[in-house]
Amino acid sequence: MALDERFELLSHVVEIATSSVDADERLNSILVAVNNYYQARCMALFVQHKGGTPFVLAHAWPNSLLDERNLPSFTLDEGLMGKVALSRQVVQEKVTPDTDDRALKSIAEIARTAVLLPVVDDRKLYGVAALILNESTWLDDDDLRVLLMIAREMAGTMRNYDLYLEAKKRIAELNVLSDMGRYAVSTIELNELLDTVASICAKLLGAEGGLVRIQTKNHEQKELTAQYGNVPDEYVTGPIPTDICSPQPVFPGLIRTRGTDDSERKGILCVPLTFKRGHKGHLLVFEKKVREQGELQRGFTLEDQKTINTMGVMISSALENALTMHSIETLAQRNEEMVQFLGTIFEISTVLMNTMDFDETVQIILHALIHPAGFDHDHVILFLVDDLSGVLRTVAEMQKSHFISPVKELRDTLYEVQGSIFDDHLEPSPEVIDLKLPLDPQKSILAKTVLEEKPILVDNPAKDPQVNPLLKKVLGEHAFVSVPMFAKGKAVGVLVVSNSLSGRNFVERDVKFLSMLAQLGGLSVETSRLYQSLEKANKELAYMRNRLLEADKLAALGEIAAGVAHEIRNPLVSIGGFTRRIRKKVGDDSQITPYLDVIIEEVTRLESTLNEMLDFSNEARDHFSEFDLNQIMDEALELLERELSDQGIEIQKKYGKDLPMILCDDRQVKHVFFNIFLNAVQAMANQGGFLTIRSFAVMREGKQFVAGEVTDNGGGIPMDVIHNIFNPFFTTKPNGSGLGLSIVHKIVNRHFGHVEVHNSEGEGASFLVTLPAAEEGRAYLK
Numbered sequence: 001m002a003l004d005e006r007f008e009l010l011s012h013v014v015e016i017a018t019s020s021v022d023a024d025e026r027l028n029s030i031l032v033a034v035n036n037y038y039q040a041r042c043m044a045l046f047v048q049h050k051g052g053t054p055f056v057l058a059h060a061w062p063n064s065l066l067d068e069r070n071l072p073s074f075t076l077d078e079g080l081m082g083k084v085a086l087s088r089q090v091v092q093e094k095v096t097p098d099t100d101d102r103a104l105k106s107i108a109e110i111a112r113t114a115v116l117l118p119v120v121d122d123r124k125l126y127g128v129a130a131l132i133l134n135e136s137t138w139l140d141d142d143d144l145r146v147l148l149m150i151a152r153e154m155a156g157t158m159r160n161y162d163l164y165l166e167a168k169k170r171i172a173e174l175n176v177l178s179d180m181g182r183y184a185v186s187t188i189e190l191n192e193l194l195d196t197v198a199s200i201c202a203k204l205l206g207a208e209g210g211l212v213r214i215q216t217k218n219h220e221q222k223e224l225t226a227q228y229g230n231v232p233d234e235y236v237t238g239p240i241p242t243d244i245c246s247p248q249p250v251f252p253g254l255i256r257t258r259g260t261d262d263s264e265r266k267g268i269l270c271v272p273l274t275f276k277r278g279h280k281g282h283l284l285v286f287e288k289k290v291r292e293q294g295e296l297q298r299g300f301t302l303e304d305q306k307t308i309n310t311m312g313v314m315i316s317s318a319l320e321n322a323l324t325m326h327s328i329e330t331l332a333q334r335n336e337e338m339v340q341f342l343g344t345i346f347e348i349s350t351v352l353m354n355t356m357d358f359d360e361t362v363q364i365i366l367h368a369l370i371h372p373a374g375f376d377h378d379h380v381i382l383f384l385v386d387d388l389s390g391v392l393r394t395v396a397e398m399q400k401s402h403f404i405s406p407v408k409e410l411r412d413t414l415y416e417v418q419g420s421i422f423d424d425h426l427e428p429s430p431e432v433i434d435l436k437l438p439l440d441p442q443k444s445i446l447a448k449t450v451l452e453e454k455p456i457l458v459d460n461p462a463k464d465p466q467v468n469p470l471l472k473k474v475l476g477e478h479a480f481v482s483v484p485m486f487a488k489g490k491a492v493g494v495l496v497v498s499n500s501l502s503g504r505n506f507v508e509r510d511v512k513f514l515s516m517l518a519q520l521g522g523l524s525v526e527t528s529r530l531y532q533s534l535e536k537a538n539k540e541l542a543y544m545r546n547r548l549l550e551a552d553k554l555a556a557l558g559e560i561a562a563g564v565a566h567e568i569r570n571p572l573v574s575i576g577g578f579t580r581r582i583r584k585k586v587g588d589d590s591q592i593t594p595y596l597d598v599i600i601e602e603v604t605r606l607e608s609t610l611n612e613m614l615d616f617s618n619e620a621r622d623h624f625s626e627f628d629l630n631q632i633m634d635e636a637l638e639l640l641e642r643e644l645s646d647q648g649i650e651i652q653k654k655y656g657k658d659l660p661m662i663l664c665d666d667r668q669v670k671h672v673f674f675n676i677f678l679n680a681v682q683a684m685a686n687q688g689g690f691l692t693i694r695s696f697a698v699m700r701e702g703k704q705f706v707a708g709e710v711t712d713n714g715g716g717i718p719m720d721v722i723h724n725i726f727n728p729f730f731t732t733k734p735n736g737s738g739l740g741l742s743i744v745h746k747i748v749n750r751h752f753g754h755v756e757v758h759n760s761e762g763e764g765a766s767f768l769v770t771l772p773a774a775e776e777g778r779a780y781l782k
Contacts, residue, residue: 006146009037017153023161024059030154031061031129034147040133044107045119045154046074046081047127055085055127057103065107074103081116081128088118088125090144095132108132115139117151119158126158190319190326194226197283197315202228204311205269205304207285211235214319217278231286240270240282269300271312275320283312341513344374344410345520351414352524356531363417365521366398369497373410375513378501379475381432383446384493384525391436392446392494397428397474400501431470444468449482450491455511455518456482471496481506483514485522492522568606576603624781626661626774627669629706630695636673637693643681648688656696662706663777668747672755675740676710676767683714683765697773704773705753713764722759744769752780 016029027045035043044065047058054073060066074081079101084091092115093099095108108114113133119126129151133139139147194212202210209229216224227236267288273281285308288300348368355361362382368374378400383392408416427433441448445466449456461467462477480498484491495518499506583596637644637651644651662669680691692711697704717725726745748755753771772780 006142009033010146010149013150013153017157023157023164026157027059027154028061030150030157031059034131034150035061038131038133038137038139038143040131040137041109041112042107043129043131045127045129046072046103047119047158048085048125055081055103057107058127060107072103072106074101078103080104080114081130084116084118084128085125088120090118090148091116092139092144104130111135113137113139115144115147117147119151119155121152121155121159124155124159126155129154190224190322191226193318193322194224195228197319198226198228201283201308201311201315202285205285205288205300205307207269207288209286211284211286212273212281212319213240213284214273214279214281214323216323229286231284235268235284235286240284267300269304269308271308273312273316273319275316275323277320277324279320279323281316281319283308283315337509341516344368345516347411348374348414348517349520351411352520356528358525358528358532360417361521361524361528362396364414365495365517365524366396367413367417368410368517369495370398370400371410371413375497375517377497377499379480379498381428381471381474381496382493383437383496385439385450385491386436389436390439392439392444392450393437394428394432394435395493397432429474431474435468435470437468442466446482446494446496449484449494453484453486453491455484455515457506457511458482476500478503479506481511481514483511483518485518485525487522487526490526492526495521572603572606576600576607579603623665623667624663624777625666626663627666629659629662629669629708629771630655632664632666632669633673633693633695633708636670636677639674640677640681643678644691647681647685649681649684650688650690652690652692654692654694656694659695659697659706660704660773660775662751662771663774663781664751664771669751669771672744672747672769673708673710675744676769679740680710680712680714680765683712687714689713698770700754700770703776705770705776706773707768707770709766709768711764711766716761716763716765717757717759719759719761722757725757726755752777 012033013030016026016033019026021029031043031045034040042060042062042065044060045058046055048055054075056073057066057071076082076085080091080093080099081101081103092113095104095110095112095114097110099105104114104116107130109132112135115131115133117129117131119129131147194214198210198212202208207229209231210227211231212224212226214224225236268284268286269288270282270284273279273283275281285300288304348364351364352361355364366380366382369377369380380398381394382396384395385391386393428435437444437446439447439450441451443466445456445458445464446468448466457479458464458467458481459479460477461472461475461480467475475496475498478498478500480496483495483497485493485495495514497514579596579599583593583600586593586596677691684691690713692709694709694711696707696709698707699705726741745755748769748771751771753769756768756770758766758768771777
């Protein structure tokens with residue numbers, strides 16, 4: 001079954017599971033979808049409604065399997081389905097007469113293939129699903145994994161339904177509590193509720209002051225307090241005396257706090273607030289003095305005690321609800337922030353996974369830290385560890401003030417960054433561009449970050465002696481966070497992050513989020529650097545391999561050239577010598593003198609060519625000196641001046657000015673261009689055309705080279721032979737030797753250069769010869 005088909009099935013099941021219809025209808029729809037997809041006989045779901053009870057057939061397709069008068073069921077110790085429920089592992093077996101499973105036999109015929117799936121999540125087994133296939137069908141492991149995922153979705157649907165019922169029940173309970181709360185107070189917003197409780201209790205009891213104090217469970221947050229009217233300061237901040245408030249509500253009596261007149265009697269009434277969730281609290285009212293019909297009352301009464309006790313019970317419920325809501329809101333806010341952060345991290349990691357380029361990786365990390373939809377910081381500096389020198393060196397810097405492009409979505413921005421060249425705004429500022437910090441924690445806060453393997457918040461950089469002066473100058477007096485970057489347990493670098501523009505303070509959450517990004521960034525940076533190293537090593541190995549292969553070919557060519565040169569040289573010397581003697585005897589007036597001069601001229605040219613072939617075969621570099629490439633190409637062109645004129649070929653020269661000199665054997669380089677010019681002339685024979693000769697300077701891998709380019713419009717080289725043109729003795733010409741371009745290739749390699757061909761079949765070809773400038777050539781010779 002194709003992967004796309006399985007994916008479509010899973011997608012359809014997830015769509016059903018997340019729909020808004022009733023849970024039973026969703027489960028039935030899933031059974032129908034799976035049954036139809038696998039063209040099965042039927043599919044059934046057995047559900048255990050409570051722990052310890054049998055698993056009963058609850059859903060099936062086709063519906064005819066559901067007979068409410070006699071629903072099949074099984075227990076954990078019964079048959080294959082019980083085995084699946086116990087082991088929580090998928091089972092695929094043929095149904096045979098010996099199959100000991102009455103529930104399975106009730107839905108499956110003999111010889112059918114049964115696939116039994118545990119419907120389970122991480123914590124609970126909800127049931128067992130049975131897919132009954134045709135006799136000839138047997139699912140592979142991939143299909144079983146798909147079915148397990150579908151069973152997980154079914155478990156999620158059932159779990160969500162259980163959660164829905166539980167939530168519905170809880171909502172009903174909260175409604176009751178809310179009704180009780182509204183009887184005593186008018187709001188469930190925690191701070192407002194606390195103020196309302198303090199004021200209402202004091203007013204209802206005729207007290208001059210009211211106080212509510214709550215300490216949350218495990219001190220999850222600071223103590224919550226609310227007061228109304230006149231409350232002694234020692235009760236607001238200090239511990240509540242045990243003699244006025246015991247675990248059970250009691251009437252503490254009257255406490256004289258100041259004054260001697262009976263009319264100034266004052267008392268305190270206290271009741272503990274009882275919570276189910278481990279919170280602790282107290283409700284206190286202060287200083288009741290009542291005059292009725294001119295008579296002085298003694299303050300709080302037993303009726304007041306009963307009233308406050310009842311209030312305490314009602315208020316505890318209302319406050320606990322409010323505390324729960326407050327905790328939920330706080331948790332929801334944290335979860336929302338976490339979800340947003342994880343989404344941001346996912347977007348960043350998705351983009352980082354699509355690149356292995358070091359510069360792109362650095363740009364993505366810094367843009368993510370600055371982008372308003374990312375981490376939204378103001379200033380970032382990236383330092384990387386230099387293992388060789390044992391220092392932290394500045395690699396890149398970015399400030400929000402330089403973020404001048406229109407603000408787009410984070411992912412769009414990062415993808416644009418990925419395909420762009422290194423951003424000038426990421427160049428470190430002059431103050432820190434050459435900054436190198438030793439990995440000594442006594443001298444550098446960044447080194448301390450690396451060695452202690454934890455982020456450090458520097459609140460006042462100006463007064464911290466461990467902050468480098470140049471770093472202080474760049475960051476100013478604003479606080480910054482130094483976050484270490486690690487990859488596979490090894491320190492990679494440090495991110496220095498500041499909010500110098502907004503002035504926003506760093507909180508614990510910011511530091512945690514930065515640490516998570518630093519871990520992701522550290523791994524990405526190290527991976528990109530490793531990839532670059534491997535890529536460079538592979539290129540060098542490929543280059544050396546090609547050089548060795550070419551060396552082997554050309555060594556053989558050199559031996560042949562040397563042998564041929566020696567064999568031709570002896571008779572050629574004789575021809576030249578005897579011809580010169582004849583020329584001397586006949587003088588200038590003989591009719592054969594012109595012919596003798598031609599013979600002598602051609603013999604001289606052949607002798608020169610043979611000498612060059614011998615030099616070529618001997619790999620000699622004794623004649624290297626500095627020459628002008630433009631002059632060498634002109635001299636090679638002069639040798640073909642007659643052929644160019646006869647063929648009607650027009651020369652177009654586009655020489656670069658003030659080109660660096662090249663270190664070379666000028667005779668051999670002239671031979672290179674002579675061969676290339678000759679091939680171009682032969683390609684344009686009898687049709688004329690343009691021969692364009694261009695020279696220019698070029699950089700290769702950070703080194704200076706000078707290039708000569710020869711372009712013709714002679715129809716180009718056939719694509720099926722172009723890969724052989726530099727091979728010795730390969731030719732497409734009837735009278736060609738196949739050595740011309742081989743000699744070109746060997747001479748260029750001997751000069752540490754490169755020769756390339758750019759072909760446009762049907763239009764023409766361009767040969768590019770690149771030779772190192774004189775200074776680089778001397779370095780190669782060494």
